[in-house]
Amino acid sequence: MAPVVATEINVRRRRMRLTRRMNLVVGTVVVGLLVAVALLSLVWTPLPPAKMQIIHKLQPPFSFGLLGTDQFGRDVLSMLMVGCWNSLSIAVVAVAIGGTLGAIAGLSAAAFRGVFESLLMRICDVIFALPPILSAMMLGAFLGPGRLTAIIAIATFMIPVFARVTLASALQAWSRDYVLAARALGNTRFTISVRHVLPNIMSQIIVQATIQLGLAVLTEAGLSFLGLGLAPPAPTWGRMLADAQTYLALAPWLAILPGLAIALCVFGFNMLGDGLRDLLDPREASR
Numbered sequence: 088m089a090p091v092v093a094t095e096i097n098v099r100r101r102r103m104r105l106t107r108r109m110n111l112v113v114g115t116v117v118v119g120l121l122v123a124v125a126l127l128s129l130v131w132t133p134l135p136p137a138k139m140q141i142i143h144k145l146q147p148p149f150s151f152g153l154l155g156t157d158q159f160g161r162d163v164l165s166m167l168m169v170g171c172w173n174s175l176s177i178a179v180v181a182v183a184i185g186g187t188l189g190a191i192a193g194l195s196a197a198a199f200r201g202v203f204e205s206l207l208m209r210i211c212d213v214i215f216a217l218p219p220i221l222s223a224m225m226l227g228a229f230l231g232p233g234r235l236t237a238i239i240a241i242a243t244f245m246i247p248v249f250a251r252v253t254l255a256s257a258l259q260a261w262s263r264d265y266v267l268a269a270r271a272l273g274n275t276r277f278t279i280s281v282r283h284v285l286p287n288i289m290s291q292i293i294v295q296a297t298i299q300l301g302l303a304v305l306t307e308a309g310l311s312f313l314g315l316g317l318a319p320p321a322p323t324w325g326r327m328l329a330d331a332q333t334y335l336a337l338a339p340w341l342a343i344l345p346g347l348a349i350a351l352c353v354f355g356f357n358m359l360g361d362g363l364r365d366l367l368d369p370r371e372a373s374r
Contacts (some may be wrong), residue, residue: 109325110358110361111359111365114357114358114360114362115362117352117355117358117359118356119341124166124171125172132164132165133165135165135293136161136164136165137165137322138162139159141160143160144157144159145157145158145334146156147340149285158334163340166322166361167322167324167345170322170327170348171324173317173321174303174323174324175302175323177241177303177307178300178304179233179303180238181237181238182296183242183247185243185248185299186249186292188242189247189248189249189250190249190253190292192253193251193252193253193256193257194280195284196250196254197258197305198277198280207250210301211250214244222243223262223310224313232314233317234317236316237317240310241303241310245299245305248295249296252291252292252295253288253291260283261285265286275335290365294360294367304353306350307351308325308328312325324345324346325349325374327344327345331345
């Protein structure tokens with residue numbers, strides 16, 4: 088019976104490894120295609136995304152343009168391409184800002200502990216209690232709708248996420264032998280955090296950033312849907328969904344296409360994050 092059990096375990100391990108590789112491959116391909124489309128939109132689109140052709144309004148896919156036109160006769164494919172750039176650029180900047188500030192806060196809390204750690208956790212709890220959409224609405228009252236409002240709202244929500252992930256990982260690193268050796272040599276807490284702790288937890292931060300990018304894209308779409316994103320005529324996936332509500336019966340593709348784009352983007356980043364986690368985590372790789 089033992090050889091049979093061993094064979095079954097080996098088969099399961101091979102299936103798990105194949106699944107992990109597929110997650111990484113699929114996520115990389117999807118995200119790579121989205122990035123390529125976003126970069127391509129900077130230099131070329133089938134038509135100017137803001138160009139109105141009322142005579143060709145609400146044309147279905149393949150009848151006028153590859154993906155048809157909206158209620159103003161604008162090319163849907165061009166709007167989706169430019170919307171991809173707008174969504175990804177806002178998400179990347181917001182996650183970069185939130186991730187950097189959160190990582191600094193988490194590293195500092197792990198290094199100094201005590202009151203600073205408790206204060207950071209209470210601040211994180213307060214921020215988590217305010218959804219990013221609500222935060223953006225409050226910011227919009229002061230800053231007005233726009234790219235900056237969306238970036239600040241999303242980044243603010245990202246800070247406690249990265250702070251907690253970094254703190255948990257850093258606390259584990261501080262108990263390792265290499266950190267104890269560095270402390271015995273007289274290194275300061277700042278030096279230990281930068282030279283020893285941060286490099287050893289960077290993989291967790293990268294994985295978390297990849298997953299949070301999908302959430303950032305989804306949040307940006309929600310803000311644009313509520314009119315708190317980029318101002319017209321700059322196309323965004325969320326506003327395309329909002330504008331399509333009136334024409335669901337006449338032109339369902341106006342809602343289906345941006346909805347699929349958002350879902351594909353979130354799916355791609357989640358798959359990429361899962362694949363990177365399995366690749367960078369030595370415990371998963373050894374299984």
